[in-house]
Amino acid sequence: MELIESGLAGMEIIPIPTPTPTPMVGESSSTPETRPMTRSEREAQSAEILRHIEEMEEMEQRYLREHGIYPREQPTEEQEVENYRKYWEKCFGRRHGSYDAETSLGPMSGDLPESSLQFFSIKVTDLKYGLRWPLQVYGFVAARDSVDRRRNYLFRCTKDTCQTLTKNDPYLRLTGPSRAVLMIDPVAIEVQLKVKTETESEEDNVLALDCFQFHETYPLEDGIRARIPRRRCTLEFALEVLGMSVETIVGIRVIGGSWPDQCAGLIVCSTEKAKDERMVFLEKGNVAPASASSEGRMVLLDFPDGKLPTKSDGTVELSRRIVSVHWPAGKLVVSVEASREGFYARDTVDFGMKKSGASTCICDLIFCRMEVTVTWSLVSM
Structure with missing residues (x-):
């Protein structure tokens, strides 16, 4: 608050004493030479300056109270979420129904390629306020685009099926989106995450609550990371805006x-060419890191326990299936990796751009052959 506007201009301003500058060596001065200040004198001077600053702050606060001027408090995370709910219900509730409703649209067939928002990973970092690894996390992260304004879940866990995050693996296990997130208008990203406590008598801690708008000019670190600082942690989104894209379903x-x-095992995909490594044997004791957090790669399935989830007909139950691909020159690369002590294997298949229809390739790991099918479609608004 400026002094003129607040009325503090009429108050008596107490000058802060400053030391007389000591001339540099070899520099002439018309003033008498002064001796260097001792440490105790410097400390006394600093204390005097701080005292004057505190007096000025106290005078300003007293003036504000006397004139009924109170600073506006910053809303809490809970208030921010509640404010966004009220805004959404006012603007979109009549047309789109319940605020908590999930998008009812699946993968969409349309007439044109469209701008979309691709999510690669969401990482939890910078724990504060007593939070310690590991964390038993539950709740959700969802995106709302202008197609139907409803939640398109990226991550969702109940309290009974919470995910354990560790310092070495702080990434949320994403299971969405259920359809492409279109970037026609700014996309709202909604976060409601909690940490399960060890005892039922204790109230669960809030990890992060937030609602923010992501737009095409949103500042990104290294062109891919959006860091969202919250009170108890920082959320790091690895994402990409695809100016024109088509939607694919991976099976x-x-x-x-x-x-x-x-x-x-680890099944990942990307829209860039991956190095083709049919089979790589490593020295005993050296296992290639099957990192599920590499930027620019989307994890479709991660099963570190070695149990490949399949149905009776051999269909693999992927965690994620929807991928957006650059139009018109993009390609989709799917990679299957296997690792255990002293052993690492990977096979990669590439899919060139198509407007519609399906493409099929065989991923051969020698001990296991997999049929990878990609269904292509233009998006619908």
Whole structure:
């Protein structure tokens, strides 16, 4: 608040004493030479300056109270979420129904490629206010675009099925979106995450509550990371805006062999060319890191316990299936990785751009053959 506007201009201002500058060596001065200040004198001077600053702040606060001027308090995270709910219900409730409703639209077939928002990962960092690893996290992260303004879940866990986050693996296990998130208008990203406590008598801690708008000019670190600082942690979104894109649905089915026991697996995809490594054997004791957090890669399935989830017909139950691909020159790369002590295997298949229809390739890990099917479609508004 400026002094003129607040009325503090009429108050007596107490000058803060400043030391007389000591001339540099070899520099002439018309003033008498002064001796250097001792440490105790410097400390006394600093204390005097701080005292004057505190007196000025006290005078300003007294003036504000006497004239009924109170600073506006920053809303809490809970208030921010509640304010967004009220805003949403006022603007979209009549047309789109309940605020808590999930988008009822699945993958969409349309007439044109469209701008979309691709989510690669969401990382929890910078724990504060007594939070310590590991964390038992539950709740959700959802995106709302202008197609139907309803929640398109990226992450969702109940209290009974919470995910354990550790310092070495602080990434939320994403299960969405259920359809492409279109970037026609700014996309609202809604976060409601809590930490399960060890005892039922204790109230669960809030990890992060937030509602913010993401737009095409949102500032990103390294072109891919959006850091959202909250009171108890920082959320780091790895994402990308695709100016023009098509939507794909990835499906995988085991057609030969079987997945070996106690062999961790990772199925990822990207829209960039990946190095083709059919089979790589490592020295005993060195296991290639099957990182689920590499930027620019989307994790479709991560099963470190070695148990490949499949249906009776061999269909692999992927955690994520929807991927947006650059139009018109983009390609989709799907990679299946297997690792255990002293052993690492990977096979990669590429899919060129199509407007519609399906593409099929075989991913061969020698011990297991998988049919990878990608269904292409233009998006609908």
